[in-house]
Amino acid sequence: xxxxxxxxxxxxxxxxxxxxxxxxxxxxxxxxxxxxxxxxxxxxxxxxxxxxxxxxxxxxxxxxxxxxxxxxxxxxxxxxxxxxxxxxxxxxxxxxxxxxxxxxxxxxxxxxxxxxxxxxxxxxxxxxxxxxxxxxxxxxxxxxxxxxxxxxxxxxxxxxxxxxxxxxxxxxxxxxxxxxxxxxxxxxxxxxxxxxxxxxxxxxxxxxxxxxxxxxxxxxxxxxxxxxxxxxxxxxxxxxxxxxxxxxxxxxxxxxxxxxxxxxxxxxxxxxxxxxxxxxxxxxxxxxxxxxxxxxxxxxxxxxxxxx
Amino acid sequence: xxxxxxxxxxxxxxxxxxxxxxxxxxxxxxxxxxxxxxxxxxxxxxxxxxxxxxxxxxxxxxxxxxxxxxxxxxxxxxxxxxxxxxxxxxxxxxxxxxxxxxxxxxxxxxxxxxxxxxxxxxxxxxxxxxxxxxxxxxxxxxxxxxxxxxxxxxxxxxxxxxxxxxxxxxxxxxxxxxxxxxxxxxxxxxxxxxxxxxxxxxxxxxxxxxxxxxxxxxxxxxxxxxxxxxxxxxxxxxxxxxxxxxxxxxxxxxxxxxxxxxxxxxxxxxxxxxxxxxxxxxxxxxxxxxxxxxxxx
Ligand SMILES: Nc1ncnc2c1ncn2[C@@H]1O[C@H](COP(=O)(O)OP(=O)(O)OP(=O)(O)O)[C@@H](O)[C@H]1O
Ligand SMILES: [Mg+2]
Numbered sequence: 105x106x107x108x109x110x111x112x113x114x115x116x117x118x119x120x121x122x123x124x125x126x127x128x129x130x131x132x133x134x135x136x137x138x139x140x141x142x143x144x145x146x147x148x149x150x151x152x153x154x155x156x157x158x159x160x161x162x163x164x165x166x167x168x169x170x171x172x173x174x175x176x177x178x179x180x181x182x183x184x185x186x187x188x189x190x191x192x193x194x195x196x197x198x199x200x201x202x203x204x205x206x207x208x209x210x211x212x213x214x215x216x217x218x219x220x221x222x223x224x225x226x227x228x229x230x231x232x233x234x235x236x237x238x239x240x241x242x243x244x245x246x247x248x249x250x251x252x253x254x255x256x257x258x259x260x261x262x263x264x265x266x267x268x269x270x271x272x273x274x275x276x277x278x279x280x281x282x283x284x285x286x287x288x289x290x291x292x293x294x295x296x297x298x299x300x301x302x303x304x305x306x307x308x309x310x311x312x313x314x315x316x317x318x319x320x321x322x323x324x325x326x327x328x329x330x331x332x333x334x335x336x337x338x339x340x341x342x343x344x345x346x347x348x349x350x351x352x353x354x355x356x357x358x359x360x361x362x363x364x365x366x367x368x369x370x371x372x373x374x375x376x377x378x379x380x381x382x383x384x385x386x387x388x389x390x391x392x393x394x395x396x397x398x399x400x401x402x403x404x405x406x407x408x409x410x411x412x
Numbered sequence: 413x414x415x416x417x418x419x420x421x422x423x424x425x426x427x428x429x430x431x432x433x434x435x436x437x438x439x440x441x442x443x444x445x446x447x448x449x450x451x452x453x454x455x456x457x458x459x460x461x462x463x464x465x466x467x468x469x470x471x472x473x474x475x476x477x478x479x480x481x482x483x484x485x486x487x488x489x490x491x492x493x494x495x496x497x498x499x500x501x502x503x504x505x506x507x508x509x510x511x512x513x514x515x516x517x518x519x520x521x522x523x524x525x526x527x528x529x530x531x532x533x534x535x536x537x538x539x540x541x542x543x544x545x546x547x548x549x550x551x552x553x554x555x556x557x558x559x560x561x562x563x564x565x566x567x568x569x570x571x572x573x574x575x576x577x578x579x580x581x582x583x584x585x586x587x588x589x590x591x592x593x594x595x596x597x598x599x600x601x602x603x604x605x606x607x608x609x610x611x612x613x614x615x616x617x618x619x620x621x622x623x624x625x626x627x628x629x630x631x632x633x634x635x636x637x638x639x640x641x642x643x644x645x646x647x648x649x650x651x652x653x654x655x656x657x658x659x660x661x662x663x664x665x666x667x668x669x670x671x672x673x674x675x676x677x678x679x680x681x682x683x684x685x686x687x688x689x690x691x692x693x694x695x696x697x698x699x700x701x702x703x704x705x706x707x708x709x
Contacts, residue, residue, distance in 0.1 A: 296555060298511065301538075
């Protein structure tokens, strides 16, 4: 083993290539190192820049909003007087609307994704639907507002209600959920599907016991991202005709509503400085809810991953 | 040895093969010649045929991957499929439990019978079929769940819920696959934490847990060290009493050691099949001889 094999008789004896000592350096090597360092600095710089931009905006908002952020702000209805105005109806409105959105969009989105990814195969119809869903994800949100107005408010007669708002946002995020779920399903290795089938599992058993659990972290991420998106949307709801001044908590699906971003938008459009400040306070509330949703996503993903 | 009926069938298959082309004239001249003494010896203790492939033609799109392959497999025997890479061994194995159905653009002609029933007729339920014909894949594919759940997967699909019953099956299967002693304290741990060889034995145990009649193994030892390989081979010999095993292998010694019969594939055709003892000492086809002696291009 230790001795080198003798060279074949008719081959010229190999000349060992000359190696440089490890500690030496050349201009070429230095250039490569320099490029590497530059790229690192570039990435670091960009990260820093975006962080500072965000921090700058946030600090401005916090400075303005914090003084108004108290219990009274959270538990009062909007008012003509900034000191008495609160965000209660918008907070409730947002939660109610998002519940409708989630109840509608999550099952429909996941179901459609499972159908397209696991059942439909590669036929014309599936490809047609697929292309359209990808396009829908890029449609400006205000168009969904027009659709909501025409379909839910007018045609189906749901009025400008929590139901209409939730469904409109549901349509808006549906393509996102479908695409994210499909992506997650695609990430499940085929070897596991085959392993399951080879043990005599039916298609549904394979999907439920193997594919969905493995894809779950990805699906959850998609869901939470799309719910966050729905939470921040203003334009389609205003287009659809959501109210901007609501002094009550919606009590059912058919009640009028307003949401956090609409309320913030409404306040920022007023000239008085105090309203700018409570708008900032409203933004803080909105951000807090969004961040907690994202934290929930991370937590759920972590829990699912650690179970494996 | 059980080569009597087998050799006749193989013989017939070879000469009847409709796809045999003019460019392989040697194939016709060299139809398997089985040793008469061998065949006679086999006649006495031949077990009945349990799986029989008849004139299988298989296409991936327009590309033909199997050409009129006919092989009978006898109950409680170990059969080895050998041949150079890409000759269609895995493809043939997948025909036997219809895993090829899952491959888009794959078309199968001919029939495969399991205890006399054609598995390619309309009414056949692949779920039922695969419960009876288990499979271990070339690459270990443990499910990303606990070891215990991996083994219990098959029985659970069948609706067994009782933990005690499942526990017994799990232990029995893991013992069967010579893995019990290594993992008995870690049954709740993820199967992904096992070594490659342990994962492969886990997959074998998982297949055993469904108690199949026929066990298909696609190069089960290709990723294993010699000791695990020996364990798996020992296991196969033990299982032979209860199961019919069909194994794909690139390891000639392994085929010679564990299998009762060996089939040699080349470019999608069955070249020769017969008792392993004869195949590896006195093959009748020149190409078989070239392959097993390592003189193949
Ligand atoms: N899913 C597939 N789609 C198209 N062609 C395939 C597919 N699987 C296999 N083939 C082709 O069929 C032929 C036989 O492949 P197969 O995997 O059965 O070979 P094999 O004998 O198992 O080889 P190996 O020893 O390398 O595993 C090859 O030419 C391969 O390219
Ligand atoms: Mg193979």
